[in-house]
Each structure stands twice: as structure tokens, then as C-alpha cells.
Amino acid sequence: MPRTSAAVPRPRRITAAQVAELAGTSVATVSLVVNDKTAGRVSTANIERVRAAVDELGYVVDHTASSLARGTSNIVILIAPDLSNPFYGRVISGIKDELGSEFQLLLSITGEGRNPSAADVHRLIALRPAGILVEAPDDAFLRDLPAGAPLVLLDAPGRETQAVTVNFDLAHGINALLDHLAERGHTRIGYLDSRTRTETFELRRILVETGAAARGMEYVSRPEAASLIDPDAAAEAFLEHWPAWRESGVTALVCATDSHAYGVLKAARDLGVRVPEDLAVTGFDNLPASAIVSPALTTVELPGEALGRGAVRALQAQRLSPEPVTAPLLGATLIVRGSTA
Amino acid sequence: MPRTSAAVPRPRRITAAQVAELAGTSVATVSLVVNDKTAGRVSTANIERVRAAVDELGYVVDHTASSLARGTSNIVILIAPDLSNPFYGRVISGIKDELGSEFQLLLSITGEGRNPSAADVHRLIALRPAGILVEAPDDAFLRDLPAGAPLVLLDAPGRETQAVTVNFDLAHGINALLDHLAERGHTRIGYLDSRTRTETFELRRILVETGAAARGMEYVSRPEAASLIDPDAAAEAFLEHWPAWRESGVTALVCATDSHAYGVLKAARDLGVRVPEDLAVTGFDNLPASAIVSPALTTVELPGEALGRGAVRALQAQRLSPEPVTAPLLGATLIVRGSTA
DNA sequence: CTGAAAGCGCTTACAG
DNA sequence: CTGAAAGCGCTTACAG
Structure with missing residues (x-):
């Protein structure tokens, strides 16, 4: 405008x-x-x-005058890389819940998994926010972020030393997932990654890779197999990489999110690949539609609302005392459905 | 917090x-x-x-000082009743796109289809917003809304005289849908409504009812058949009302949103009701998952991004001249898939 | 073209 | 307990 x-x-x-x-x-x-x-x-x-x-x-x-006099506003900023993933809707609900009516939530979205530019961040800091929440930040972004408000990172494993971080217990969920696949007799596992290069996706991939090896399964590495968090993009990626996966004997495909898995289910149906007989498919998130797609999706449930609430609580703790707070990991639970069984 | x-x-x-x-x-x-x-x-x-x-x-x-001096901030507020419907993600994307980096989007969500209270609205007005966008407002809300910023309503048919409004061409989409159902031989139509009592859902229901009559089909009225915009809630509602619908000879069920339809598909599967043989099911929105659920969902596509962009443009026009602007209706297109054919 | 100054509407020491 | 006043950091007539 x-x-x-x-x-x-x-x-x-x-x-x-x-x-x-x-x-x-x-x-x-x-x-x-x-x-x-x-x-x-x-x-x-x-x-x-x-x-x-x-x-x-x-x-x-008047909020404007009050903020000027006090030196800080009642605005809490959420910086998220995308909104196409319905998962963020839950996170936002959790944040709003815990924030209450005293604080206002301001949304900064840049789409396609990019983080805001330095100029964007300056404009945000100029609002004198009471706090900043950042979902899945990347390196460059954290380097540029000027100190100007209490900061909390969401779903940013490995960044705990750089800022207060609220994370999922991905290892727990992924171990349960791999146990399940191993039990079902799968020996070769493929991975459809997210193209947004953030820590959480990096960790998911690594945990699947190392966890597969630990269980005597082969992780068939295919780093180019990645797409945006969108069923259509994921379907396209699957169509491109399926021949190679099949060639390698892959019988189980772990997807970085449920949205990726939806695209795989659709593309597999179009190709006549039977799920789960020819290929087991899994996701992360447990979106509402995952119980309804066909076959229903086995997935690692990530509690988005709890993530949002935990982030706000961590923000509040930080406002009270500058010492870094360690938030407990939020449970990630395996949900088994038809796409693997 | x-x-x-x-x-x-x-x-x-x-x-x-x-x-x-x-x-x-x-x-x-x-x-x-x-x-x-x-x-x-x-x-x-x-x-x-x-x-x-x-x-x-x-x-x-400093945004705070600048806003105080100018009497208005660079914040645009979006008031939306819910975020659980992934449809809003698209609307927000469209808004952010058109807003550019000059303005910041502040999100006010109250959940469960309620509108913000008068106190909430006062807190928002205290931010001296550059504009206010309201998705699906109700009567009480519009009555309480103090003048304080340019206002644009989204998806609020029938409110055109109260404020600048950007709407979908629901009549067009619904006529196409009913033509399709009539062609398929359906004579008795049920309707699963949204429990959020907003104009857009009211209009959808009325258009289905009158349109069915105009085509010689019977609209089987069941006002209690309504649920929140959530597959689980919709599934429950379907389980409750299906016996009566079946009794009445209903062979096609129009749902207020895709999320409602997902729940119906799941509940129908659990009951052994075959879709589309025993029951045709349709939705509104065309969410990404609608192409992947089974059977794939026939739906009236509502262009959420265009809605968001159109609203921002209407806001801008209003800032330039106080005369009311009439925004053109945004196309609503029927998408036919397996759930009806 | 330039700058001193008033004013935006608060909050917060400060003196009483 | 109370209020006059300084100050937050800008923007905008205004006089030059």
C-alpha cells in the first residue's frame, strides 16, 4: 500500500x-x-x-504516547518465515492465548521460508516491541538482529546458546517413528526435506539419518529431494525423485511436514504407487487433515499451541530476569495411521 | 503474559x-x-x-514518536474471528503482499468465531492504526466499533452500506455447484452450516436453499446441523444428523467450508456411507488438502489471497478519498472432484 | 532553503 | 497523597 x-x-x-x-x-x-x-x-x-x-x-x-514515554510498547512481534503451513495457525493461537489482552501480536511474515531483511527488522525494532518471537530463524538473520527487545526463538534446535529457545523433543518422536518403521520390516528409508533451510528441518533429517543407521536400516541420501511446504510442490518433487528412490529399494519415505506428505500421497496415487504396500509415507505436525487424507497419515505430532504458549512464557521470564531460561522440550508423539500400516 | x-x-x-x-x-x-x-x-x-x-x-x-506527532501509526489491524481455518492464511498472505513493507500488520484474533469485545477494540484503536480490516464481522461488533481509522470489511455480504466491503461472488459459485448437483440427478440436498454466525455463512445457506428450489430440488432444512470450522467438530455433527438426512432422502450434502467437509468424509467412511455413491459431499475454499483427501473434494474455490489484496486496495482508496468505494466481487469457481462424481 | 519552537499525549521523578 | 514540570523523539507550521 x-x-x-x-x-x-x-x-x-x-x-x-x-x-x-x-x-x-x-x-x-x-x-x-x-x-x-x-x-x-x-x-x-x-x-x-x-x-x-x-x-x-x-x-x-493512547498507546502511542504511552509507549513513547515509557520507552517500550505493548506490542509483541512474531517473525515467521511462512504462513502457508497451517501448523503456524496453532502456534499463533497458543501465543495469543498466553499473551492475553494486555499485549498485541504483530505478525511479520516474509513468505517462502525467507527471514526478514535487515531493513525489515529495523522497522520492527522501531515499534519498540515488548518482545520478539522468531520461528525457525536462520544464521544471517540472528547475526543481523539488533538488540532492542527480549528475544525468544521457537523451534530452533541448536540455537540455545544464542538466545532463549523453545523446542520440540524431536529425538523422542523420531525414535518412535523409526522403531515403528523397523518393526514393519523397512530396511531402506528415503527423506523428503523442506526447502526452507532452518535448524528444525536440518535436525529432523539428521535424526532420521543417524536413527536409521542405529537400527540397521539404510538411509538413502538424496539431498536434492526437497520442496517448499506445500502439497503441490511436494508432489512435483516426489514425481522427480521417486524413480531413483524405487531404484534404491526405498520402501518408506519420511517427509519433513504433513503438507509434504499430502503431496506425496497424491503423486503416489497418480503414479499407481500403493501406500503403504509399495511405499510407507510419514509426516510431521499432525494437521487436522492428516486423519482424513487417504490413506490416513502416520505422523509425528508437534504441539504447536504449546510451542506458542511456551514461547510467551519464556519471554515473560526474560523480562523478569535477564538470566537465560531453559525451557523444557515439548513432547513430540508418534501417531500411527494407515499410511504405514 | x-x-x-x-x-x-x-x-x-x-x-x-x-x-x-x-x-x-x-x-x-x-x-x-x-x-x-x-x-x-x-x-x-x-x-x-x-x-x-x-x-x-x-x-x-522511531515509530512511536513519529506516530504520536503525526496522529496515526503505520499499523494496519486485521480482526479475524479465528485462525483454525487454513483459509485465513491465504487472506493474510494477500494482505501482507499488498501492504508492502511500509505498513505493519497487527493481528487480532479472538477464536471460536467471536468478535473482539468493546474493550479489545478500544485497545486496538489506541494504537492509532492506519486502517482496520475486519473479516466476517457480526452486528454487535460493527455497532460498537468506534470511528478511529479507515475501515474495510472482508467477506461480509450485505454490509456494503455500513462500510467499504470486499466480497466473493458467492452466487456465481453456488449456482454452478447446484447446476452440477442437479445434473448428477440429486433431488434432495442437505446443508452443514458453520456455527459462527456471520453474514457470509448466512448467505451461503440462503443461496443454496433458494437455488435448490429454483432448480426443482428440495432443500432439507436442518438449522441445528452446524459446527465450528474444524473437521472433528464437523464429523461429530454429521454423525448426529446423518440419520435424519438419510431418512429425508438426502443424497447431497453441501458443507459451509472444506474443513467441515473433511469431517464429513471421515465420519461417512467410519459409518460405511459411500461417497459419492450414497452421498455427494461439497465444500467451500479449495484448501490444498482438498485435492488429496479421499475422495477428493468438490468445492467452490474462494480466492483468499485476492480477498486480502482487494481489502488493502480498498483501504488505500479510502485514505485517498472518503467517498465509499465499491469493490468488484471476487470470482468463486466450482471445482469438481471425486466427492460428487 | 533553514532552524527554533510548539505540540503530539503520555509517564515519572521531584518537591511539596 | 498531590501536582507542576520535564522529557520521551518525532513532525510541522512558522518566521526568516
Whole structure:
């Protein structure tokens, strides 16, 4: 939206001065009352007068002026690489829940798995946020991020030393998944990666690779097998790589997300590859549709709401004390359905 | 997140005064340069000096102070009733696209189809937003909404007289859907509604009802058949109402969204109801998973990204001139898949 | 073209 | 307990 000189006049807003006049107090007293800082500083009589005046006039503290005076706003920023993955909807719900109505959530999305540019980040810092949450950051981004607000990383395994981080217990979920595949007799495993190069996907791949080896299964490496988090893109990737996987004897394909797996299911159906008879398919997330696709999808459930809530709690802990907080890992649970059994 | 006195000191930020000093100009000149208002008011030499100083110091205009001085911020607020429907992800993408980097998107979600309370809205207005976008508002909400910023409604048919509104051409999509069902020989049609009581769902139901009658089909009214926008909730609703629908001879069930239809597909499978032989099922949205569920879902595609983009454009038009703008209806296209054929 | 100054609406020491 | 006043960091008439 191009910037324009607003042609529409804004209605006059009620100010603390008007409240003070009606209540017969000073502006300072109004501020103390509306901010609940009256303890031992404002008489009961004045508290009541101010409250009455606030109600009568419908006064609301101007966030802009308040933020300028206090040096910080009530805005919490969530920086996420994408929104096409429905998984983020859950994370956002969790964040909103825990944030309450005191703070506002501002969304910064850049799409296609990219992180915001340095200029974008500067614009965000200029809002004087009360906190910044970053989902799946990359290296360059963390290097450029100017200190300016409490920071919490979400789903960024390996970054625990750089900032407070809230993570899933991926190892637990992936071990359960590989145990399940080994039990089912699979010996060669393929992996369809996400093209967004973030730590969480890096770790998922590595855990599958090392876990497969530990169970005597062969991990058939195919680094080019990757797509955006989108069923259509994943279907295309599968069509391209399936011949090589089949050639290598792959009978189980682990996908980086449920959205990837959806595309694989569709492409497999189009090719006449039977799931799970010819190929077992699994995902991560456990999106609502995973119980309904056909065959239903075996997946490692990642509790997105808990991630959002945990991040806000970590932010709050950081505001209270600057010492780094270690958040417990959030459970990742294997859900077995028809796509592997 | 409970409010706390920040214990972490904020780093000093660069101010316009520091830039002015380094550049050897006044603060006023710095402001003119960084806001691109130099035409005929700042010499080339000073423009360059200021630019150099800005770069050297890494100066960024403080959004808070700027908003206070100008009386309006660069924040655009999106008020949406829910985020569980992946459809909103698309709308948000469209909004971000069209908004560009100049404006920031602030998300206000209240969950479960409710609109924000009057108190919530006041807190939002206190941010002095550059604009407010409201997805699927209800009556009470629009009545309480204080004038305070340009307003645009999304997917709110029938509200065109109350505010600038961007809508889908639901009639077109629904007519195509009913033609398709009539051709397939269906004579009795059921409807699984959304429990969120917003205009768009009201209109979908009415158009199906009147359109069915116009084609000589019977609309089997069952107002209690409604659920939240969630496959599990929809599955439960279907289990409850299917006996009555079957009794009434219903052979086609139109669902208010794809997410509703997913639940129906799952519940039908559990009951042994064959789709489409025993029951044809349709949705609205065309989410990515709709091509992958089994059977694949016939649905009326609603272009969410276009909705988001159109809303931002309408906002911009409103900022330029207060006269109401009529946005063209956005195409709604029937997509036929296995669930009806 | 330039800059001093008022003003945006708060919050917070400070003096009483 | 109370209020006058400084200050937050900008933008914008205004006088030159």
C-alpha cells in the first residue's frame, strides 16, 4: 500500500487532560489510576473520581504516547518465515492465548521460508516491541538482529546458546517413528526435506539419518529431494525423485511436514504407487487433515499451541530476569495411521 | 503474559538529534529527508549530508514518536474471528503482499468465531492504526466499533452500506455447484452450516436453499446441523444428523467450508456411507488438502489471497478519498472432484 | 532553503 | 497523597 497523506480527518480523542479536568485532579493522578499504580500514592476518593470520569468519557490511554514515554510498547512481534503451513495457525493461537489482552501480536511474515531483511527488522525494532518471537530463524538473520527487545526463538534446535529457545523433543518422536518403521520390516528409508533451510528441518533429517543407521536400516541420501511446504510442490518433487528412490529399494519415505506428505500421497496415487504396500509415507505436525487424507497419515505430532504458549512464557521470564531460561522440550508423539500400516 | 516492570535495560537508540549533529543540520531537516519530503525544501547538499549520517549511525525513525506527532501509526489491524481455518492464511498472505513493507500488520484474533469485545477494540484503536480490516464481522461488533481509522470489511455480504466491503461472488459459485448437483440427478440436498454466525455463512445457506428450489430440488432444512470450522467438530455433527438426512432422502450434502467437509468424509467412511455413491459431499475454499483427501473434494474455490489484496486496495482508496468505494466481487469457481462424481 | 519552537499525549521523578 | 514540570523523539507550521 503506497503511503498517502490521509485525506480523512480523524475524530478528536479523549485525553488524560480531559479526564483530569472532569475528575478535578491532575493528569499525573489520572495516569497512576489507569495504570494501577495507586498503591500508597492516590487517595481512595481520587481513585473513584478518576474511574468515574474515565467511564463517563470513555477514555483509553493512547498507546502511542504511552509507549513513547515509557520507552517500550505493548506490542509483541512474531517473525515467521511462512504462513502457508497451517501448523503456524496453532502456534499463533497458543501465543495469543498466553499473551492475553494486555499485549498485541504483530505478525511479520516474509513468505517462502525467507527471514526478514535487515531493513525489515529495523522497522520492527522501531515499534519498540515488548518482545520478539522468531520461528525457525536462520544464521544471517540472528547475526543481523539488533538488540532492542527480549528475544525468544521457537523451534530452533541448536540455537540455545544464542538466545532463549523453545523446542520440540524431536529425538523422542523420531525414535518412535523409526522403531515403528523397523518393526514393519523397512530396511531402506528415503527423506523428503523442506526447502526452507532452518535448524528444525536440518535436525529432523539428521535424526532420521543417524536413527536409521542405529537400527540397521539404510538411509538413502538424496539431498536434492526437497520442496517448499506445500502439497503441490511436494508432489512435483516426489514425481522427480521417486524413480531413483524405487531404484534404491526405498520402501518408506519420511517427509519433513504433513503438507509434504499430502503431496506425496497424491503423486503416489497418480503414479499407481500403493501406500503403504509399495511405499510407507510419514509426516510431521499432525494437521487436522492428516486423519482424513487417504490413506490416513502416520505422523509425528508437534504441539504447536504449546510451542506458542511456551514461547510467551519464556519471554515473560526474560523480562523478569535477564538470566537465560531453559525451557523444557515439548513432547513430540508418534501417531500411527494407515499410511504405514 | 502478566505485565511486569522490565528488568532488562534497553540499549540507547540513535535519535534524529544525533543525526542532525553529525550532518550539521537541524532535526527538522533530518525529518524531511528521512520522510522524503525534501522537494523544494532541502538543498541537495543537505540531503546528502543527512543520508550519509543516517547510514553511518544506522538511524531509524522511531515509530512511536513519529506516530504520536503525526496522529496515526503505520499499523494496519486485521480482526479475524479465528485462525483454525487454513483459509485465513491465504487472506493474510494477500494482505501482507499488498501492504508492502511500509505498513505493519497487527493481528487480532479472538477464536471460536467471536468478535473482539468493546474493550479489545478500544485497545486496538489506541494504537492509532492506519486502517482496520475486519473479516466476517457480526452486528454487535460493527455497532460498537468506534470511528478511529479507515475501515474495510472482508467477506461480509450485505454490509456494503455500513462500510467499504470486499466480497466473493458467492452466487456465481453456488449456482454452478447446484447446476452440477442437479445434473448428477440429486433431488434432495442437505446443508452443514458453520456455527459462527456471520453474514457470509448466512448467505451461503440462503443461496443454496433458494437455488435448490429454483432448480426443482428440495432443500432439507436442518438449522441445528452446524459446527465450528474444524473437521472433528464437523464429523461429530454429521454423525448426529446423518440419520435424519438419510431418512429425508438426502443424497447431497453441501458443507459451509472444506474443513467441515473433511469431517464429513471421515465420519461417512467410519459409518460405511459411500461417497459419492450414497452421498455427494461439497465444500467451500479449495484448501490444498482438498485435492488429496479421499475422495477428493468438490468445492467452490474462494480466492483468499485476492480477498486480502482487494481489502488493502480498498483501504488505500479510502485514505485517498472518503467517498465509499465499491469493490468488484471476487470470482468463486466450482471445482469438481471425486466427492460428487 | 533553514532552524527554533510548539505540540503530539503520555509517564515519572521531584518537591511539596 | 498531590501536582507542576520535564522529557520521551518525532513532525510541522512558522518566521526568516
